[in-house]
Amino acid sequence: MKAHFGRIAVAVLCLAGVAIAAPAAEAGTGAITGIGGKCLDVPAGTNGTRVQLWSCTGGTAQQWTVRSDGTITAASGTCLDVAGGSRADGAAVQVYDCNGTGAQQWRPQNSTLVNTASGKCLDATGVSSADGTQLQQWTCTGGTNQRWTLPGGTTVPANGFCPDGPFGPPLPSEHLTAANIRDGYNFLEGPTWDKATQSLLLTNMHDGTGEDNVEPSDILRYTPATGTFTTVIPDAGSNGLALSRDGKSVLAATHDQRTVSAYDLATGQRTTVAAGYQGRRFNSPNDLTQGPDGTVYFTDPDFQRADRPDEMGGKTSVFRVRDGVVSLIDDTIREPNGIELSPDGTTLYVGGNATGRIYRYPVNADGSTGPRADFASLGGTDGGTVDCAGNVYQVTYGDGNVHVYSPSGQSLGTISAGPNATNAAFGGPDGKTLYITSGTPSGGGDSGDFALYSIQLNVPGWPY
Known part of the structure; x- marks a missing residue:
């Protein structure tokens, strides 16, 4: 804060409009793992294919790119998507052509991936880690079936720049x-x-x-x-x-x-x-x-x-x-x-x-x-x-x-x-x-x- 007072103002031209905001971080390309160490897997890259958990193989079906625009793309170039743009618990998570809608926007938060349109978390159904477990969106609970690790072994940051807690008193003295x-x-x-x-x-x-x-x-x-x-x-x-x-x-x-x-x-x-x-x-x-x-x-x-x-x-x-x-x-x-x-x-x-x-x-x-x-x-x-x-x-x-x-x-x-x-x-x-x-x-x-x-x-x- 700094205040100044002084001379008579002179006219300036009005500047309208805005430019794009600074991008968020990009995590790179690789596997995304969840409960039981299983990988996010998509059997095909065609529109509407459900995303599932599967034992990690290193194959292209398990390669994902977490991008700076909030999208997560499969090797086929399709985007991780909430079917129909639904905001309901239990809505299917699939891949679909990238279209820039909120159904394809994901935000790392509290070790989860939150769909920004619905506010719901990427969730493994039935709290299961079995091969073939399908993914859905669900109200965020903090459960192990909603915790994910990004490509390269980086845990989805709970607090952005912060390490995991717990933390004690912040000040050595009052x-x-x-x-x-x-x-x-x-x-x-x-x-x-x-x-x-x-x-x-x-x-x-x-x-x-x-x-x-x-x-x-x-x-x-x-x-x-x-x-x-x-x-x-x-x-x-x-x-x-x-x-x-x-x-x-x-x-x-x-x-x-x-x-x-x-x-x-x-x-x-x-x-x-x-x-x-x-x-x-x-x-x-x-x-x-x-x-x-x-x-x-x-x-x-x-x-x-x-x-x-x-x-x-x-x-x-x-x-x-x-x-x-x-x-x-x-x-x-x-x-x-x-x-x-x-x-x-x-x-x-x-x-x-x-x-x-x-x-x-x-x-x-x-x-x-x-x-x-x-x-x-x-x-x-x-x-x-x-x-x-x-x-x-x-x-x-x-x-x-x-x-x-x-x-x-x-x-x-x-x-x-x-x-x-x-x-x-x-x-x-x-x-x-x-x-x-x-x-x-x-x-x-x-x-x-x-x-x-x-x-x-x-x-x-x-x-x-």
């Missing part, structure tokens, strides 16, 4: 203090951990410039092994960051263009994820997170709108974008800021910076959200993160603290950093290092003094 890694930056925000390179990406924002007083920013990389900070994406225009689920790009709330963007980590190429809502520019997207199905959720306060005109009618909102379509979640929160998903992707948390509340929303199988409820009372909320046990870490700007809550909303303790904390993310080789951005904002001329802090905790957590 009140902790993080250590300063390096200071001297103007305004740090949006840390996100890049596991592939064992490094932390974060935004350094500068004072506003130009006719509209818009704040330029760079994406930095901190590498703990060497202690070095480097600039990896100059002039990124970013605030909050989130690593994509496939680890190939970094999603960014980009206030420079009043958009949500994705930067390819290999090339630095920028792609627009969301450019506006109903033909109007956003205020200044601030923080964001991505669900297991690729849905991106983000907040749109007006802190970095600068001197550009308001196209949102005075509203500050929470949005989601999926398959290139931007949908409104809530436009009644004044200055929504930090936004986080529970590890299983079923609860969305939003901090109301100007309302003194943290809110939660249930997330449906299709990525939409249910009715809002209060989660905790906390003023001045900024960024935040979650750990693998579902505990919520909410940063408050005014006191430089990270407030930790259990999934039920019980206060577990605080972690203090610099005077004005902005965001937090987990990282490190074991995922248990909490990184915090905090410091003193600029009084002009890029005179801010922000630092990156860290502290080792007991439970691994989310990398943004």
Whole structure:
């Protein structure tokens, strides 16, 4: 969070429409195994052929590709499909020509494969592992007949980036203090951990410039092994960051263009994820997170709108974008800021910076959200993160603290950093290092003094 006030706004052109969202991860090609170690098997690739369990043979009938668009394809090129698009328990699971419908969309969740249209789990009938056991969809129970292992021996992740639990208490003590890694930056925000390179990406924002007083920013990389900070994406225009689920790009709330963007980590190429809502520019997207199905959720306060005109009618909102379509979640929160998903992707948390509340929303199988409820009372909320046990870490700007809550909303303790904390993310080789951005904002001329802090905790957590 960072606010600026100043000069008279000048007109800009309205940017309408959106581009496609960043893709979810691709698991590769091979066998999918379930109860009793049996393989998903399809005797033929023709439309309507039932999928079954069978002893693993390594044959083409047992070769499946888990794709980034949510589909699972057989060697024949047909898609894993719920017959007739049914949402009923017991509906047959078959193969069918790929058609892009919800009947062919599958989401890894809690070690299961959930059909996103029905919200039901891929299920071996009769809790059987016998050869020839047919597959169906059924209400998710967590039973062994609904647990699957993806190609290459990777268990369908229960919590995305998280290892299996159980987990103990997250904090070594009730009140902790993080250590300063390096200071001297103007305004740090949006840390996100890049596991592939064992490094932390974060935004350094500068004072506003130009006719509209818009704040330029760079994406930095901190590498703990060497202690070095480097600039990896100059002039990124970013605030909050989130690593994509496939680890190939970094999603960014980009206030420079009043958009949500994705930067390819290999090339630095920028792609627009969301450019506006109903033909109007956003205020200044601030923080964001991505669900297991690729849905991106983000907040749109007006802190970095600068001197550009308001196209949102005075509203500050929470949005989601999926398959290139931007949908409104809530436009009644004044200055929504930090936004986080529970590890299983079923609860969305939003901090109301100007309302003194943290809110939660249930997330449906299709990525939409249910009715809002209060989660905790906390003023001045900024960024935040979650750990693998579902505990919520909410940063408050005014006191430089990270407030930790259990999934039920019980206060577990605080972690203090610099005077004005902005965001937090987990990282490190074991995922248990909490990184915090905090410091003193600029009084002009890029005179801010922000630092990156860290502290080792007991439970691994989310990398943004």
